[in-house]
Amino acid sequence: MTLRIRLLFRILPLVLLPWNQVQGARLIALGDLPGGITNSVALAISGDGTAVAGFSASVLGSEPFRWTLAEGMIGLGDLPGGRSDLGVAYGISEDGSVVVGGSPSTVNTEAFRWTAGTGMVGLGDFPGGRTGSSAQDVSDDGTVVVGYGESAQGIEAFRWTAATGMVGLGDLPGGRFWSSASGVSANGQVIVGFATVAEGNVAFRWTAATGMVPLGELPGGGFASAANGVSADGSVVVGHSTSAVGIEAIRWTATSGLTSLGRLEGGFAGDYAYMASGTGRIIVGQAQGPDRGEAFVWTQQLGMRSLWTLLVRAGINPADSGWTNLDEADGVSTDGLRIAGYGQRFGKIEGFFADLSAPLEWVTTETGLELRWGGLYPLQHSTSLNPENWVTIPNAESPYPVTPTDASGFYRLDLLGEIPTP
Numbered sequence: 001m002t003l004r005i006r007l008l009f010r011i012l013p014l015v016l017l018p019w020n021q022v023q024g025a026r027l028i029a030l031g032d033l034p035g036g037i038t039n040s041v042a043l044a045i046s047g048d049g050t051a052v053a054g055f056s057a058s059v060l061g062s063e064p065f066r067w068t069l070a071e072g073m074i075g076l077g078d079l080p081g082g083r084s085d086l087g088v089a090y091g092i093s094e095d096g097s098v099v100v101g102g103s104p105s106t107v108n109t110e111a112f113r114w115t116a117g118t119g120m121v122g123l124g125d126f127p128g129g130r131t132g133s134s135a136q137d138v139s140d141d142g143t144v145v146v147g148y149g150e151s152a153q154g155i156e157a158f159r160w161t162a163a164t165g166m167v168g169l170g171d172l173p174g175g176r177f178w179s180s181a182s183g184v185s186a187n188g189q190v191i192v193g194f195a196t197v198a199e200g201n202v203a204f205r206w207t208a209a210t211g212m213v214p215l216g217e218l219p220g221g222g223f224a225s226a227a228n229g230v231s232a233d234g235s236v237v238v239g240h241s242t243s244a245v246g247i248e249a250i251r252w253t254a255t256s257g258l259t260s261l262g263r264l265e266g267g268f269a270g271d272y273a274y275m276a277s278g279t280g281r282i283i284v285g286q287a288q289g290p291d292r293g294e295a296f297v298w299t300q301q302l303g304m305r306s307l308w309t310l311l312v313r314a315g316i317n318p319a320d321s322g323w324t325n326l327d328e329a330d331g332v333s334t335d336g337l338r339i340a341g342y343g344q345r346f347g348k349i350e351g352f353f354a355d356l357s358a359p360l361e362w363v364t365t366e367t368g369l370e371l372r373w374g375g376l377y378p379l380q381h382s383t384s385l386n387p388e389n390w391v392t393i394p395n396a397e398s399p400y401p402v403t404p405t406d407a408s409g410f411y412r413l414d415l416l417g418e419i420p421t422p
Helices: 307-313
Strands: 003-005 026-029 035-045 051-058 061-068 072-075 088-092 099-104 109-115 119-122 134-138 145-150 155-161 165-168 175-184 191-197 200-207 211-216 225-230 237-243 246-253 257-260 270-276 282-288 293-299 303-306 323-332 338-345 348-355 361-365 368-372 379-382 400-402 410-413
Touching (some): 035 061, 051 072, 051 099, 051 338, 051 348, 061 088, 061 099, 061 109, 099 145, 109 145, 145 191, 155 191, 191 211, 191 237, 200 237, 200 246, 211 225, 211 257, 237 257, 237 282, 246 282, 246 293, 293 338, 307 323, 323 348
Parallel strands (some): 035 088, 035 348, 109 134, 175 225, 200 225, 246 270, 270 323, 293 323
Antiparallel strands (some): 003 361, 026 348, 035 051, 061 072, 088 099, 099 134, 145 155, 155 165, 175 191, 191 200, 191 225, 200 211, 225 237, 246 257, 270 282, 282 293, 282 323, 338 348, 368 400
16 A cells, blocks of 8 residues: 655655646646547647647648647648648747647648737748748747748758748758758757758757857767757757667767767667757657657656656556557657657557656655655755755655655755746
């Protein structure tokens, strides 16, 4: 028998959590739009963790959607003149009010920007193109959109604002004029993606001051890397690269350069990092095995861990609500605690919203006393409330057994370095 008791022990847990992060861990199936087959995929989550964007099968075919806990899944429609079967939402603003993606229009797929007030508005394409553009991400305030478009020369990454329209980011030296922007920082000043050079594809990071700068690849990779996302502050780039051992998820900073995130336990041999939290402390993506994908979460302390395992340790078993696998994690909130992706549920593909913001909770079991929490942030201990006395407990994972020698002082989660100051 397991008895859950909150905050009743002489070991006082001090949990520094904002008010909207104390509801506990949960995994929510997003459902799908009416009229189509049962199928939905979540590809992005707002920075504040309140809204999710992606696509779902509907009477229109593949239709972009916006989902919130209060409203559920709402279809965003498509652009005028389109074939109504290929719409996808790839990015969403900080508060969830702006959604961007690609939708069929009169000729081909066209980048769009959606708000509740304007509906879906096409962003056009480069001169000479055949309307083959797509928006991949948007800044926190929704004013800067990035993606790729087509010109007479080829495919080119772009940065769009209402004032400038679609502006090309160019290409890497020696490139074949094929580049795509996949992520943008919160302020719209740092853009990441990949560009094709003579030897293959290379991840890049772009600013107005530096232009497009290649980030390289892992040793033995042979020019095959891509940047899929960037932290809100622009300091951490995530993506994937081939190496001497296969495809590996990567993390780049100006200090460390390009590094591997390691491997998920269980023999996975192809890993892709898709998004990072506000300062890059938490990264999400997919580890690919021979017959399935596995959504992962990476932190410096824990390394790469299965999202399924983290949910179980936080007290949520996905199998109890019909999930057989969580295939891919595509988006993560600024604080790193809310995650969007898709998996297999009741034999169908369905988007999910995972919340790992569970506060510290004391649990008495047959073997003793345990601390449980969402599992992402390090557990810290102090013998007093003096800020200088907090010490991170090495390798502490939820559930954490509290031994008699530990039964004194105070516990908290290390959240202060990630949550933005109001």
